[in-house]
Every structure is written in C-alpha cells, then in structure tokens.
Amino acid sequence: MTELLRINDLDVEFPTRHGVVKAARGVSLTVAPGEVLGLVGESGAGKSTIGNAIINLLERPGRVASGEIVFQGEDLRTYDEDRMRKVRGARIGMIFQDPQTSLNPLLTIGQQLVETIQKATTHRGQAATAHAVELLEAVGITEARARLNAYPHQFSGGMRQRVVIALALAGDPDLVIADEPTTALDVSIQAQILDLLKRLCRERALGVIIVTHDIGVIANIADRVAVMFRGEVVETGKVAQVLGAPRHTYTKSLIAAVPRADRRLERFTSVDYIEGSGASGAKIDVRSHWLGKGRRGDPNIRDVIELKDLNLEFVLQRAIRKKNRKVVRAVDNVSLTVQRGEVLGLVGESGSGKSTVARLIAGLYNPDSGLIRIEGTDVVSQPRSAGARKARRLVQMIFQDPYSSLNARMRVRDIVAEPIRFYRTTESEAETRRIVGDLLEHVGLGAAAATRYPHEFSGGQRQRISIARALASRPEILICDEPTSALDVSVQATILNLLKDLQEELGLTMLFITHDLPVIRQMADRIAVMRNGAICEVAPTDRLFAAPEHEYSRHLLDLMPRMDLLDPDAA
Amino acid sequence: MLLFILKRLAQSFLVMAVVSAISFSLFNFVGDPVNNMVGQDATREQRVEIREKLGLNDPILTQYARFVGNALQGDFGLSYRIRRPVDDLIMERLPATIELVFVSAIIALVFGIGLGVYTGIKRNSWISRAVLSISLVGVSLPTFIIGISLIYLFAVILRWLPSSGRGGTVDLGWWTTSLLTVDGWRSILLPAITLSLFQMTLILRLVRAEMLEVMRTDYIKFARARGLSDRSIHFVHALRNTLVPVITVIGLNIGALIAFSVITETVFQWPGTGLMFIQAVNFVDVPIMAAYLVFVALLFVFINLIVDILYFVVDPRIRLGG
Structure with a gap:
C-alpha cells in the first residue's frame, strides 16, 4: 500500500451568527507511509482545522460538510464516536504545539504514559510500564525508568515535547499529526525535535503530517509540502520544487517574505498577495512635527546606554538553610554599550x-549590583x-x-x-x-x-x-x-x-x-x-x-x- | 514544606492573638459585667467587692494576660446566666454542632461536586439546566426560609421527619452522638440539608465553572487525541485539576457552615453551640460569647491549615517546586 491517508475534496464549516465560515474548502491531500507532509500557511489559513478534522476533534460548532477522509482504505467519516476513539492514539497520534500545556500537570508522566498504553495496546501492568520506558528511551530521554515518576513541570520545554511525542507514539500509530510541534521551542531544541520526528518517521515507517507556519521547518523536515491560503490548498509538491520554484503567487510572496540569514537586504519583502497587509495611512514629516521636537537627547553623549558589571539573581526556592536555596543568575556580569x-x-x-x-x-527590575547609565545619567543608585x-x-x-x-x-x-x-x-x-x-x-x-x-x-x-x-x-x-x-x-x-x-x-x-x-x-x-x-x-x-x-x-x-x-x- | 507549615502556624498564632483581644474587649465594652452579675438591689459595697474579686480593677493588660492564660487552659470563666463553667457548656454542646456541620458538609460535597461535574460536562442537557435553575433557589433564599419550608413540608404536612431537637442520642462518655440511632438520623436530616443547601450550590457552581475551564485546556484535547475514554478524561484528568481552587473555597466554607449553623440551630432548636450563642446574646452572657468567638476562630484557623496542607497533596507543582 503506497497510500496511508487520502483526503478528497474536504470542506469544513463553522456556523456562526454571521453565517457559515468555511475553514477548509475542497482540500485534497495524500500521505504515504514513511513520508513527512508539510502543511504550511499563515494563521487562519485552516491548516490546524485539517488535522483536527482527520481525527474528528473539531472545536464545536465546526463540522466536516463534505469530502472523504480515507485512512488505510476506510473512510473515517463513516466511523461513529466509539470506533473513532479506537482510531485516536492507536492508529493516528497527535502532537500539539505547546508542551507546557499538553500534559496534565497533576499526573506523573509515567501515569499518563501507562494509561495511554493500556488503552491503545494489549500491554498491561508491568509490560505497560516496560513499554513506557522503551518509548521514553526512543524519544531520547535518559534514565527513563526514574523519570517515570516525575511530573511534567520537572521537565524543560524540549524534554516535555519529547514526552508528548512518546505519548503520541504510545499506541503505535501509523500516522502522526504534529500541529506546530516546535513553535514554542528554542532553535537548538527545535532542531533536536525535528531530527527526532524525522528519525521516528523513517524507523517506524510512520506517515507524518507536520502543520506549521515556518518555512524553515518545512525545508528541514518535509518530503512534500502543501501550501494553504484561506482554507484552500493552493499548491502541493516536492519540497524542493515548491520552495525552489513556487508556481502560485501566494507561495511566491510567502517565500519571499521569509527573512534571509544569508544576505542583508534593505527592506523586508512583504507579502503583496494578501490585501490589507501593507501599511496605509498618511505619513507625517517627523522633523517639523511634535514627535520630532523636544526630544531630550544630548548629542555630546555617544554611549546612550551604558551597562557595567550588571548582576541580577532570581530566587527560585526559598529555604532557611543556604544550601537548600535555589537561585538562578539571570544576568551575570553584563557590560554593554x-x-x-x-x-x-x-x-x-x-x-x-x-x-x-x-x-x-x-x-522594571533593579540590579543586585552594577551600573546602568542612560544618556549619561546613573539610574540605579x-x-x-x-x-x-x-x-x-x-x-x-x-x-x-x-x-x-x-x-x-x-x-x-x-x-x-x-x-x-x-x-x-x-x-x-x-x-x-x-x-x-x-x-x-x-x-x-x-x-x-x-x-x-x-x-x-x-x-x-x-x-x-x-x-x-x-x-x-x-x-x-x-x-x-x-x-x-x-x-x-x-x-x-x-x-x-x-x-x-x-x-x-x-x-x-x-x-x-x-x-x-x-x-x-x-x-x-x-x-x-x-x-x-x-x-x-x-x-x-x-x-x-x-x-x-x-x-x-x-x-x-x-x-x-x-x-x-x-x-x-x-x- | 516544613518551612511553609511553620510560617502558616506563626500566622495562625497572630490571628488567634487578635481574636482573643477582641473577645476580651467584649467584657469591657458590652455593658458593665458587674451589672450583669448582681441583681438590681445589690449594694455599692457588694459591687466594689465583686469588682475586686473578679480583678476588674487591675490594669487592662494584666486582665488580658489573665484571660489568655486561663483560655489556654480551657477556662473561660463562669456563664453569667447559668453560672456554670463556660468550657463545660461548650463541650456539652459541641458534639451536636460538629455532627450537624459534618453531615451537611458531606451532603454539600457529594452533591455539589457530583452535580458540578455533571453540569460541567453535559452543559446543554435539560437536567443540567434544571439543576442550575433550582440551585439558584439555594443561593437566593435565606436559610431560615428554607428551614421553615422544609419543616412545613416534611414535618407538618407529610409527617416523615421530626421538626426539632436531636432525637435519640447515644452517650459515649466523652461524646453524645445522634448518628448511631435511626431516630437521630431522622432528626439530623432536615437541619443538615438546610445548612448544606447554600454551600452545595456554591460548590456546584464553582466545580462547574472550573470544569468548563479545564475541559478547554490543551491537555484535555491531547487526552482525547490519544483516544482515552470519557470516564478517564472527566474523572482522572479533569476533576483533579478543578480541585485546587475548589479546596480553597470548601475550606473557607466549612468555617461558614459553623457560622451559619447559628441560624439553622435556632430554626430547628438544635442543641448545639450556635443555639447556645444566640441565647447568650439575648442575655448578654459575655463569657459564652467571648469563648464562642475564640472557639470559632480556632476552628477556622485549623481548617485553613488543613487546606494549605491539602494543596501539597493535590498539586505536585507546589509539593515539588518549580
């Protein structure tokens, strides 16, 4: 089978008081096993809607109006809620954007993993725990057995996203939908998480749909890409082809707007395709205007901001004994002009x-020590x-x-x-x-x-x-x-x-x-x-x-x- | 954690010091205690003698220190009216009030949380709408109206339950209980329901609001996307997350139950401390009033301490640090 998921002519509607809003119009997509499909678009383009529609978890009152969602040869739209629940987790896994909020803060990650494993697989008791450890190791968490008893807040953002991925894989699904999985993460963590997703995709022959607004993520991980604009897929194709030689006007301007690190431009390229995104309004002549007058800068002072040996500590945990206190040096001997x-x-x-x-x-904060001069004036002492x-x-x-x-x-x-x-x-x-x-x-x-x-x-x-x-x-x-x-x-x-x-x-x-x-x-x-x-x-x-x-x-x-x-x- | 509890204990002491100062000031501001103790025809010499005997001529701080010192040993002096030690009187009445508060707290918790979860999940069903409408009655009607209506319906018209008193009690030596006899249970039912109604409504609405909030969070959405059952999502994942704010309110409200029991006990002639307090107010029986004040404050402080400790149990973020 070369096709894992095929979406045909999908329409998603949100009835509102002001009439029906179509969040997706005539969307058609396919995903093959072992393939990463990127779904890219700006906010409001309807890309998350597609992911939610596949597992039938659209926010109310949204509903699929027409079209087919064929997964492993069966139309998911004919499934009732009970059958759909067996699909979720066990056959289609989902990863959400923010690892801070995706995990239940009151349960240990072990409890959450074991519950999901027992629900979606035949593992029970000790076997489920062992499987949880395996999963954590697979997503790159060390000392996995000890970490089972930890709560989500004891993990960093990137580690939490790994736990989320482990949870999404707990039922051994064939398709994973990742909705902006790295948007809330730092670049270095983003790179690790993308590598992990790509590796898991290859090793387990997973189909992956990665929903993102970030062209850079698509360029890094996806095999094929679908560009969405206002609920429609305007262009699909191999990543190299779509990003390198875009055909649709929207894709062209979207790619042109991505800030380039490799060269310096006079101005940022704006997306002309979107009406109303450009600035309108009468500019004022700032030199003769109130705004340009009465500014208090002294032209003789060259260093407008001067920071010298600035230090600031935050107390994370108070304690009577000094060794139990936890502090973080937020600013460590910073000097800058x-x-x-x-x-x-x-x-x-x-x-x-x-x-x-x-x-x-x-x-907004006062330093523990050090000097801040603004326009030559000491503002700390x-x-x-x-x-x-x-x-x-x-x-x-x-x-x-x-x-x-x-x-x-x-x-x-x-x-x-x-x-x-x-x-x-x-x-x-x-x-x-x-x-x-x-x-x-x-x-x-x-x-x-x-x-x-x-x-x-x-x-x-x-x-x-x-x-x-x-x-x-x-x-x-x-x-x-x-x-x-x-x-x-x-x-x-x-x-x-x-x-x-x-x-x-x-x-x-x-x-x-x-x-x-x-x-x-x-x-x-x-x-x-x-x-x-x-x-x-x-x-x-x-x-x-x-x-x-x-x-x-x-x-x-x-x-x-x-x-x-x-x-x-x-x- | 230890540091936290110690801090809370220190705060509790401060609260108790202030409350005891206020109770003590009752003696001096609510009329002349000597007038309350002696008859109209007492001579001037007798009054002076009593003043001296009670230590009322000592400096105010000495008197306060004596009050606190005695109170710490459980001695609140003699009731002006009944002429028996106040602490004995309170200990006699306390079981009745505690049992009443206990039973109504259970009713309020079980029905409040249960219905709150139900109306939070099935917020559009007609049962939820009906429960919410009826619950409005619970908040808007004053306790005594509800009490009297219940008496009228169940005691006067239907004659199912008694209208007043504790019914059959069993004396355990240090504690008289009405929870061991059928008659006792029949008696406690109406006052307990009356007392719990307001709290039940409050808990119900709070749990419902929290539930609606939690059901919208990402981790519930993620739990659904993992195919977990509704039962697990509602009761394992959602309910526990609603509990942190609910515990705060419940803690404060168990205190309020004790305070509101004054009215309920009066309506149902329940022989508890609340009824005793009302009678004491009528007769300006200052020692009882002062002792009741200290006693209620102590309960509040104690319950709040328990609530703070419960946070640790429920929320690992507080227990284990960030």
Missing part, C-alpha cells in the same frame, strides 16, 4: 537573560531622582505579546495618549488628540482607530498600537523585546519595516531582542550573543554571520534552518 542611533541586536535562547537585560534598562526619571522617560519598550500588552478596557486613543497626558507634553487635550491621530496614521493604522478597542485589531495591528504608544513619550531609545515573534511572516515583514523606518527617521537608538537570527541580520548594526545570563560575543552583524568567534555563536548559526532550497539556482 549602545551608541546613539545604533540598532543593537541581543540574541539568545530562552532563559539566556536577554529579556531580563531589557527589563533592567527599562527599570538613585532610581527616584528627577534625573533618573527623566532618563527613564527616554526609554520605551515594545513587548512580545500584542494581546496582553494593551489594556483591553481602554480605547486606543487613551492607550496612546497615556504617556502624553502623564508627562503633560502637550498644551491642550485637542492637541493631544491631534497628535494621537497623527501617530496612528504614521504607524499605518489610520486616525479612525482611536475610538476603537484593542480586541478589534489583529496581532500585527496591535503591535502598531504598541509602537504608537511607545512613540508618544518621544523616546530616544526603543527596546523591542521579540516584537514580531507572535506574528505571521507577512505581518512580521511590515512591522519590521515600520520599525526600521522609524529608527531612521527619528534617529532612534534601538535595542532589538530576538531569538530569530535571520530577523536580527536584517535589523541590527551590531549583535550581542547571550547565554546563561552572560554575554558571549559582541560583534558587527556582518562579521558575526561571516566569522563568529565564540563557540556558542557558531553553534547558534549552525542551527539555523538551511535555506538553500529557497534559492532557485541551488534547486
């Missing part, structure tokens, strides 16, 4: 302390002094999560106007409103957005609101903490272009924090690499990418998904 008008990239994996450094500069306050005002932050960083109960106008009102930098309320309107126009939202609430906007639009809010206090320094990692590639491109433009127009100094090397290559003038709270290497961007000095920088660069496939010449 950022010069006026420069974009400094801060790169590292999660837990490397890069966000903590940003928060220290913004004054006398954090409440007028000088320190003034310096702090010049620093603004843009956060990663566009959903939780805006107050849902405030109108956009009040969100953006808050810093203006707080610092009383305008003459009148009318002027404030005019400036808020200008700012919203400038970031590409349009002044009409002012009277609306954050929930009416998409992730990318919310990030524009955050940017307008940061600009409203007329900052010198903008700290961007992973500003686009929650966004689709096409939206990411427009936001990064906007930040780049603003930086140039206003001569802003920028600290740009990310785990995404291709993005930082395009954004930063210099890059600092962080690991375990310490800085490994600071180098100009081109030199770091061409000749990394520190071993860890080389390691990070090696882990970047290979993009050779994207070059038509190479393919």
Whole structure:
C-alpha cells in the first residue's frame, strides 16, 4: 500500500451568527507511509482545522460538510464516536504545539504514559510500564525508568515535547499529526525535535503530517509540502520544487517574505498577495512635527546606554538553610554599550537573560549590583531622582505579546495618549488628540482607530498600537523585546519595516531582542550573543554571520534552518 | 514544606492573638459585667467587692494576660446566666454542632461536586439546566426560609421527619452522638440539608465553572487525541485539576457552615453551640460569647491549615517546586 491517508475534496464549516465560515474548502491531500507532509500557511489559513478534522476533534460548532477522509482504505467519516476513539492514539497520534500545556500537570508522566498504553495496546501492568520506558528511551530521554515518576513541570520545554511525542507514539500509530510541534521551542531544541520526528518517521515507517507556519521547518523536515491560503490548498509538491520554484503567487510572496540569514537586504519583502497587509495611512514629516521636537537627547553623549558589571539573581526556592536555596543568575556580569542611533541586536535562547537585560534598562527590575547609565545619567543608585526619571522617560519598550500588552478596557486613543497626558507634553487635550491621530496614521493604522478597542485589531495591528504608544513619550531609545515573534511572516515583514523606518527617521537608538537570527541580520548594526545570563560575543552583524568567534555563536548559526532550497539556482 | 507549615502556624498564632483581644474587649465594652452579675438591689459595697474579686480593677493588660492564660487552659470563666463553667457548656454542646456541620458538609460535597461535574460536562442537557435553575433557589433564599419550608413540608404536612431537637442520642462518655440511632438520623436530616443547601450550590457552581475551564485546556484535547475514554478524561484528568481552587473555597466554607449553623440551630432548636450563642446574646452572657468567638476562630484557623496542607497533596507543582 503506497497510500496511508487520502483526503478528497474536504470542506469544513463553522456556523456562526454571521453565517457559515468555511475553514477548509475542497482540500485534497495524500500521505504515504514513511513520508513527512508539510502543511504550511499563515494563521487562519485552516491548516490546524485539517488535522483536527482527520481525527474528528473539531472545536464545536465546526463540522466536516463534505469530502472523504480515507485512512488505510476506510473512510473515517463513516466511523461513529466509539470506533473513532479506537482510531485516536492507536492508529493516528497527535502532537500539539505547546508542551507546557499538553500534559496534565497533576499526573506523573509515567501515569499518563501507562494509561495511554493500556488503552491503545494489549500491554498491561508491568509490560505497560516496560513499554513506557522503551518509548521514553526512543524519544531520547535518559534514565527513563526514574523519570517515570516525575511530573511534567520537572521537565524543560524540549524534554516535555519529547514526552508528548512518546505519548503520541504510545499506541503505535501509523500516522502522526504534529500541529506546530516546535513553535514554542528554542532553535537548538527545535532542531533536536525535528531530527527526532524525522528519525521516528523513517524507523517506524510512520506517515507524518507536520502543520506549521515556518518555512524553515518545512525545508528541514518535509518530503512534500502543501501550501494553504484561506482554507484552500493552493499548491502541493516536492519540497524542493515548491520552495525552489513556487508556481502560485501566494507561495511566491510567502517565500519571499521569509527573512534571509544569508544576505542583508534593505527592506523586508512583504507579502503583496494578501490585501490589507501593507501599511496605509498618511505619513507625517517627523522633523517639523511634535514627535520630532523636544526630544531630550544630548548629542555630546555617544554611549546612550551604558551597562557595567550588571548582576541580577532570581530566587527560585526559598529555604532557611543556604544550601537548600535555589537561585538562578539571570544576568551575570553584563557590560554593554549602545551608541546613539545604533540598532543593537541581543540574541539568545530562552532563559539566556536577554529579556531580563531589557527589563533592567527599562527599570522594571533593579540590579543586585552594577551600573546602568542612560544618556549619561546613573539610574540605579538613585532610581527616584528627577534625573533618573527623566532618563527613564527616554526609554520605551515594545513587548512580545500584542494581546496582553494593551489594556483591553481602554480605547486606543487613551492607550496612546497615556504617556502624553502623564508627562503633560502637550498644551491642550485637542492637541493631544491631534497628535494621537497623527501617530496612528504614521504607524499605518489610520486616525479612525482611536475610538476603537484593542480586541478589534489583529496581532500585527496591535503591535502598531504598541509602537504608537511607545512613540508618544518621544523616546530616544526603543527596546523591542521579540516584537514580531507572535506574528505571521507577512505581518512580521511590515512591522519590521515600520520599525526600521522609524529608527531612521527619528534617529532612534534601538535595542532589538530576538531569538530569530535571520530577523536580527536584517535589523541590527551590531549583535550581542547571550547565554546563561552572560554575554558571549559582541560583534558587527556582518562579521558575526561571516566569522563568529565564540563557540556558542557558531553553534547558534549552525542551527539555523538551511535555506538553500529557497534559492532557485541551488534547486 | 516544613518551612511553609511553620510560617502558616506563626500566622495562625497572630490571628488567634487578635481574636482573643477582641473577645476580651467584649467584657469591657458590652455593658458593665458587674451589672450583669448582681441583681438590681445589690449594694455599692457588694459591687466594689465583686469588682475586686473578679480583678476588674487591675490594669487592662494584666486582665488580658489573665484571660489568655486561663483560655489556654480551657477556662473561660463562669456563664453569667447559668453560672456554670463556660468550657463545660461548650463541650456539652459541641458534639451536636460538629455532627450537624459534618453531615451537611458531606451532603454539600457529594452533591455539589457530583452535580458540578455533571453540569460541567453535559452543559446543554435539560437536567443540567434544571439543576442550575433550582440551585439558584439555594443561593437566593435565606436559610431560615428554607428551614421553615422544609419543616412545613416534611414535618407538618407529610409527617416523615421530626421538626426539632436531636432525637435519640447515644452517650459515649466523652461524646453524645445522634448518628448511631435511626431516630437521630431522622432528626439530623432536615437541619443538615438546610445548612448544606447554600454551600452545595456554591460548590456546584464553582466545580462547574472550573470544569468548563479545564475541559478547554490543551491537555484535555491531547487526552482525547490519544483516544482515552470519557470516564478517564472527566474523572482522572479533569476533576483533579478543578480541585485546587475548589479546596480553597470548601475550606473557607466549612468555617461558614459553623457560622451559619447559628441560624439553622435556632430554626430547628438544635442543641448545639450556635443555639447556645444566640441565647447568650439575648442575655448578654459575655463569657459564652467571648469563648464562642475564640472557639470559632480556632476552628477556622485549623481548617485553613488543613487546606494549605491539602494543596501539597493535590498539586505536585507546589509539593515539588518549580
């Protein structure tokens, strides 16, 4: 049998109050044993819907309207709930995005594994436990027998995803559907997990459907790829062919929008195919505008941010006896300077302390020891002094999560106007409103957005609101903490272009924090690499990418998904 | 864990110190204790003598220290009205109240959690809707109305159950129980149901809300995708995760059961501490009021300590650290 799964002309509908929304239209796919099919698309494209439809776990009120889902020669749509339950786990395994939330926090991983094994196979009691140990070893967890008694929170993110994979394999399925299995993980962990999935796929002749928004993941692991756009599969084919020589306009622009690590471009390529993703709105002339005036930077000071021997420890566990205490050195002797008008990239994996450094500069944490100077003013020794306050005002932050960083109960106008009102930098309320309107126009939202609430906007639009809010206090320094990692590639491109433009127009100094090397290559003038709270290497961007000095920088660069496939010449 | 319990114990001591100070202040602020003890025709000399004998002329801190010292030995003085040691009176009445609270807590837990899980899973069935509508009655009607209605229905019209008292009790020497005789059970049923109704509703709605929340989580979705049975998903995976917040509320509410038992005991003439407290208030019997206050606070503190320890048992994230 060469065909494990065949989907024919599948339609999935979500009836809503405003009529029926079609999440998938006429989708046809096939998967063979031992093959990895990549299902790629941006959020809302309907790619997760396909996975859920196959195992009949669509969120209510979604339903399959028409089409066939033929698995091992039988149409799963004719199965009732009881038969379907025997398919799930035993014949089709599922892996979800976030390993933090996929495991029951109150049960040991052994309990969860054994339960699943007993449900899906004939193993019982001791045999089930032995099988659980085998599975954990197969997914690369050492000391598996001892680890059975551990709870999910005692594992790191990557280890947890391994446990999730072991659970998905517990019933020895023939098909595994992995829904964004590495999105929540660091690059180095991502590489390990993808290797693991690929190995398991080959060893066990599994069919694998990998759902992702990340072209890099597809390039790394998939044999064939299906590109989804607005519920339809617009293109299918071998990975090399689709990525190297895309035929459909959407695929072309999607691939063009992927930030490139191998060369530096003036601007990020945006996805033109999607209407409304480009910025609209009247730009203002920043030099003559309120925004350009009254900024307090002293041109004589070259080092706008100066960090010296900065240290910060977090207490993980308190105890009376010192040896029982657990602390983590979040920031370990960090010294760094950022010069006026420069974009400094801060790169590292999660837990490397890069966000903590940003928060220290913004004054959200106080260091245990060390010195922070902003515009030449010491902000640590006398954090409440007028000088320190003034310096702090010049620093603004843009956060990663566009959903939780805006107050849902405030109108956009009040969100953006808050810093203006707080610092009383305008003459009148009318002027404030005019400036808020200008700012919203400038970031590409349009002044009409002012009277609306954050929930009416998409992730990318919310990030524009955050940017307008940061600009409203007329900052010198903008700290961007992973500003686009929650966004689709096409939206990411427009936001990064906007930040780049603003930086140039206003001569802003920028600290740009990310785990995404291709993005930082395009954004930063210099890059600092962080690991375990310490800085490994600071180098100009081109030199770091061409000749990394520190071993860890080389390691990070090696882990970047290979993009050779994207070059038509190479393919 | 040990550190945590020690910390909680220290906090408990602080709470008890404050409560005992408040109870003690009752003696001085709720009328003149001497007036309450002697008749109208007592002479001035007699009053002075009693004041001296009771130590009421000592500095206030000395009096407080004496109150706490005695209380620690279980001595709360003599009831003004009955002229017997308060601690004896409380010990006599305590079994009745504890049994009532115990039985109604069981009713509230069993039905509250059971129906909460049911209505959380089958949230659109007509049974769930009916349970939720009826449960509204439980929250919105005051206890005494429910009590009187139950008496009217089961004791007056149907004549199935007695309307008041504890019925047949068995004396175990240190404890008189009504749970060993059929008559006792018949008597405890109505007051226990009355007392539990409010708590049952609260637990039901809380468990239901938590259940709805948990059923939406990724690990439940993942459990379904592994083909686990509904029973395992609902009772092994979901229910345990709803319990952490539920335990908090239940802990606080067992305390509330004791407090609410004042009304229920009055309605059903249940010879427990609540009824005794109401009678003490009527007669301004300060020693009983003060002792009752300390005693209820002690129970609250004790229950909360147990709840905190239960967290450790239920949630490994607290037990084993992050």
